[in-house]
Amino acid sequence: MKFAVRSRSAPALPGVHGTARVHRRTAGALGRLREGDVAVLDHLDMDRATAQALVDAGVVAVVNAGPMISGRYPNLGPELLVGAGVTVVDDAGPEVFERLRDGVTVRIDGGEVHAGDTLVASARELTPVLVRAEMDRARAGLVAQLESFTHNSTEFLRREEDLLLHGRGVPRTATEMAGRAVVVTVRSHGWESELRGIRPFVREQRPVLIGVDRGADALVSAGHRPDVVVVTGGADDLPPAAVLRKARDVVVLVERGAPRAVTEPFERLGIRPLRFETTATTEDAALLLASASEASLVVGVGMHATLDEFLDRRRPGLASTFLTRLKLGPDLVDAAALPRLYDGAVRPRHLAAALAAGVLALTAAVSVTPVGQQWVDELSPTLTSNTSDLLDNVRGILP
Structure with missing residues (x-):
């Protein structure tokens, strides 16, 4: 058993x-x-x-x-x-x-x-x-890195002089950016909270939305549709084709003189990409694109400008980041700071001003009607008498 x-x-x-x-x-x-x-x-x-x-x-x-x-x-x-x-x-x-x-x-x-x-x-x-x-x-070993950074910055400025100083070589997009605010999104640390923080700004100002590499995914996942997507040709970490097709413009970074084969994968997806020949990093190229297109304001999502974050960019792109931010100057605002400057809230003084303007407009409209004219004629003697009595009282008080 x-x-x-x-x-x-x-x-x-x-x-x-x-x-x-x-x-x-x-x-x-x-x-x-x-x-x-x-x-x-x-x-x-x-x-x-x-x-x-x-x-x-x-x-x-x-x-x-x-x-x-x-x-x-x-x-x-x-x-x-x-x-x-x-x-x-x-x-x-x-x-x-x-x-x-x-x-x-x-x-x-x-x-x-x-x-x-x-x-x-x-x-x-x-x-x-x-x-x-x-x-x-x-x-303790930062001195050598800073010396290397100085050399890289000089070389980058020499290579990209036309782009940085004169805005030449930037592709013309179908999306109009002149005079408009632009939001450039990078899928980096803290991008979710930053996108949530600027939601009132995006809703009310309707800025141009630029997604950098997988930053385009970030915009889509947050419920937005990217107007422009900037990617690096030949990169492995590209947004899905469905995301690329949502954008009005797809800008592909390529090396100078690169063959057409670099952009052929996008063409096979039914996308007609714009070539951007530069050695700048993808996010810096997106910033320069907005600047050359005469955007009124550029908001950076997922771009952190602390010293530690800045030094964390060990690659030659450190020079690109430094010089690009010098180029944009006060036109670039970090998304983390934007809610402190703009929250889209309606305050009591705004309501009071709107109410006063409405009352004045209504009064002006009524005063030109026959009924309004009758009211003015009936109130005029009373207003004149009250004004006269008030002046007499004032004269009696004054020496």
């Missing part, structure tokens, strides 16, 4: 579990990430914008082949990831791309990366204490 034996499931192994999404280029992985995935990347000195994109995708862990913080400058990406509760390990080595297949289930425990029972890599797990120590060390 056989007795039924209750099977017991094996206890779950310690650590973080998830599906590996393996890609050497972070931009290529972002479009494929789903909630609960483990991003396996090779991203030196991860910036805050990229880290926020990983958090928004819902990853549970990030495995980096190289160091997250090299010490060249204080990049903000690792701090954001760790603060959001994402397990982060770095220095896993380039071999991780050979030992780990895309789509397999991995387990990360104490810096060790396992695929099934196989140890794939022994890496370093980043903790808040370790990240703070690395950031302090990186801040």
Whole structure:
């Protein structure tokens, strides 16, 4: 006689579990990430914008082949990831791309990366204490980075002199921007709250809406329709075709002299893109597009201008960002500050002024009618008598 034996499931192994999404280029992985995935990347000195994109995708862990913080400058990406509760390990080595297949289930425990029972890599797990120590060390090496920034700014100004100083080379869009406010949206840290904060401004002023790369998705998800989308030709992280088709203009950044093949993927989607030949970053190109089109005001969503955020742009685009903001000057307003200056609220003095104007208009309209003339004739003796009595009283009071 056989007795039924209750099977017991094996206890779950310690650590973080998830599906590996393996890609050497972070931009290529972002479009494929789903909630609960483990991003396996090779991203030196991860910036805050990229880290926020990983958090928004819902990853549970990030495995980096190289160091997250090299010490060249204080990049903000690792701090954001760790603060959001994402397990982060770095220095896993380039071999991780050979030992780990895309789509397999991995387990990360104490810096060790396992695929099934196989140890794939022994890496370093980043903790808040370790990240703070690395950031302090990186801040000490800023002098060399500032010298490099000065050189890059000079080179960028030399290459883009016509664009920055004279506005030449900017494509002409079908969307009219002259004399209008323009909102340029980048899908970066805090973009949701900033878009909510300027909702009264967008509703009442009807500005031109420009989406930068996946910033076009941000506009659509917030219930807006982008007028212009600015993207980089050949980039992996492009908005979906449905989003691109919603825009009236699609501007594609290309290198000078780039062949037509760069924009052919857009043409196959039924989109006639406008070429913008520049070495500026995508968001800076969008700002320069609005400036050259004589926009009355440019509002930047997801563009942060603090010193830490500014230095976080380690790439040569740092010079592009710096000089572009000098170009726009007072015409550029950060969306985070706009609600303090403009909230669209109707105040009591506005209602009082409107009421007074209405009463005056009604009085003027009635006074020209026969009934109004009769009222004026009947009230005139009374007003004249009252005015005379008032003057007599005043004379009696005065010496």
